[in-house]
Amino acid sequence: MENRPSTLGNFMEDLKLKEIVSFGTIYYDYWDTDSEGNKHCESIEFPNVNNDIFWQMLFDDITVENVHSDGVHHSTIMTISVDIFLLGYKDISISLSEDGYLITNILETGKTFYIGKEKVQNFVNCIIENYDGYKTVYMTKMGTNFTIVSHLRIKNKR
Numbered sequence: 001m002e003n004r005p006s007t008l009g010n011f012m013e014d015l016k017l018k019e020i021v022s023f024g025t026i027y028y029d030y031w032d033t034d035s036e037g038n039k040h041c042e043s044i045e046f047p048n049v050n051n052d053i054f055w056q057m058l059f060d061d062i063t064v065e066n067v068h069s070d071g072v073h074h075s076t077i078m079t080i081s082v083d084i085f086l087l088g089y090k091d092i093s094i095s096l097s098e099d100g101y102l103i104t105n106i107l108e109t110g111k112t113f114y115i116g117k118e119k120v121q122n123f124v125n126c127i128i129e130n131y132d133g134y135k136t137v138y139m140t141k142m143g144t145n146f147t148i149v150s151h152l153r154i155k156n157k158r
Helices: 008-015 051-056 117-130
Strands: 022-033 038-045 066-068 076-084 089-097 101-103 110-114 131-142 145-153
Touching: 008 066, 008 110, 022 117, 051 117, 076 117, 089 117
Parallel strands: none
Antiparallel strands: 022 038, 022 076, 038 131, 066 110, 076 089, 089 101, 101 110, 131 145
């Protein structure tokens, strides 16, 4: 819990992340408004993503500094479920923010690495374009408190 790595590389090496981490479902959340002014929170789950893609696209620059720990909020665009069975962790997370940060609560303390907006967007695009997902839409009509939930499978055209 006291681990405060100075770089992404230190974080990966100190914990031997490549050997002990298992990535799970990815959640991509966004807001939309229809022609009637109703807001929709839409979430797409991508359950079967190849683990190699994370290392290649998000953890490739080991010199990225840990710019902040705990307390700063960044608007999350994608969340990745992470398990570290060796340490007894299940369903912890790595988040990607719209402003280019990789944020994690691995070992119960916040770690924030600026990997860049372009890298985050490239990862998001790669997942959306190459993997099948399940979309859930939460819709709230203006002026009322009811929610409609629909769940449908998104098939990619590869």
